[in-house]
Amino acid sequence: MSSNILSKVLFKRAVRATTIASGLLVFASILPALAQASNQHYQVQEFSDDYSASITAIEDEDSESNSIINVINAKTGQTLISQPASLDIEYELDNSKARQLGEKISANIANRHYGEHSVLIYDDFNFDDQKDLALRDGRNGCYGGPSYQVYLKEDNTFVHSDGFTELAQGYCGFFDIDKDSEILSTMSKSGAAWHQFKEFKVINDEPVVVRIIEEEWNNRSLLSITESKKINGKMKVENYEMLPPYAEQAENPLPYIYMLIVDNNKKMVLDSQYKDGSEQLYYAFADEEGRIELLYEGQFDYDKTKKTLSFTNRPVLYKINNQGITVKLPNKTVQLKAQPKSVFGSLDGVAQFKNVRVK
Template identity: 60%
Template sequence: MSKVKTFNALPKVLSNQIFRAAITLLALPILSLPYSALAQASNQSKQYQIEDFSDDYYATIKDYTDKQFSELNYIIEITDAKTKKTLIAQPSSLAMDYELQDSASLQLGGKLSTNIVNIPYGDSSVLIYDDFNFDNKNDLALKDGRYGCYGGPSYQVYLKKDNSFVYSEEFTELAQGNCGFFDIDYDRQTLSTMTKSGASWHKYSTYKVINNKPVTIRIVEEEYQAKGLLFITESTRVNGKMRVDNYQVLPVYDPKTDGKSPYIYTFHLDNEKIMVLTSYFVGDSEQLYYVFANKEGRVELYYDGPFIYDTKQKTLSFTNKPVLYQVNKQGITVKLPNSSKLLKSQPKSVQGSLDSLAQYTNVTVK
């Protein structure tokens, strides 16, 4: 689990190109030129302290106004506590009223909080001080604005090196455009991100740190289909190359938390596989379809052709040549030309009813 404190993390208003140009003009000279050059560009009328996060460094936020980069309104400064040398001066676009909201609740006396991260949404601090690359040295992430997905927080990342910090383009990329900050799993020594587009598409990425850079080892993309299934594209790194696997799954459904079953009829088999009857609309007509999935919900058979429902036998039948399938409360009877087998249902797992199948346009009732 991540060591970053979790209270409740948020996430491009201006482009990354504009921000990088400002960093080039302002932040990089701090490492090689006297600080006075930057100080002349900074408006000192307001200054905010950041909560103590280290015995070795402290941080302040100062007003900054530049006509060329009008969206950048503050500079976050990281200073060496012993030498008083400013190590980082990062221009950022911050809404200070919002950033100060946690101060009162945490009784910080007006100082801004640090290390609040909730993934993917919620409060997020201006400064995150933690070990991002698993070298047992705490690194820094400084908020540059709200350029993440749906206006959520974004960060510039600096890795600890000797007595200072070095800007990391690769780690910064993980903290830009995703939903919140990247998650840190210290047990597995992995990083992960999530991004989305609306409610129907999600992307989950997992990274290993190799040669001090995050390398993608797994990507899972989920896209909801009109027929109620999830289409999954799973990419996994094997021997240095990404192997891609495409498949469909049933959406996760927990009757204890989600309430009534979304399916017309469903049951589990003795081997924990799942049978589902559900429906979807084609134009103005509603059609039935059948899904057979393994215990993880991965679809093994999908069928949406013609069905026959026998009201006397209370049995639904369909043919997926050369196999005939018959579904009733006993389970699924699978008939081949020279054999037949009953896949028994678990009686307590049965949900729904077969009594109203006549309403579906691809079901013939006899």
């Protein structure tokens, strides 16, 4: 029997017989035969003084994997992890050339959420001042993005973590690591209109979700937010609306009909929505973070001569012009002045809507 056929037979038998023990996939009995039988053997870029990694290409019609990632103790030569993976080796080699790494496969790249990700990430995931390992297993992330198996450093080896691996499967890119706040975060999406953001604290070496924000575009072109936050061990749910993010730059068109920012950095916008069979104007007043404090969708009056839009949200009268917002309460009047150069759009554009009376 040829060495190639023998190696394939040995590999198939080992895959069927191997189970995950302490999260480590061990193929010690067949790796020497595979290494000798295959010329497709690639070194991973140096990422540690203590460990090295290599990738061996394999061919097995019965397996979804086309490679094995090996992590080796640099001092003893012991193979600590042998993990099957589905990799695009040609892409990795092209990327290595672009980064002037020669034939070495790049490591420690995680450009969240849709950017480049390397086959190996070496960092402290559980905030215990020891660097852990994440090894690419394929493209099980959102929209075919990268996914990883995660191994936490424990004594002189690495132990597979189901909890951390779950954070590296199904999301958009590898999870974000904020070492100052000791928060891990993920993002997932469905189309362009729905996103979900999760934040995790590490408790007893397990990631525990402490905050979830789901945002979805609504018919007013605002973001409907459902925020779940863990308080005293229970998730508290709150629903609200937000203005969409907007960079005030010349190349970015104004997403609203009219907008101004008042002295306390709160923002007012006028925009339209399709309601009751026609396009109608609405008013939204938001705090510094963009969270809507007041939303009005009723009847408006526009004075073309004074270029002033007004409406009554009983018992309060609001008047809007380029100078700011006048708020008339039953016993007092408050003037919210517009910041210099903070007015965008024109109030003349409001006259076209069905719920605006023009005089």
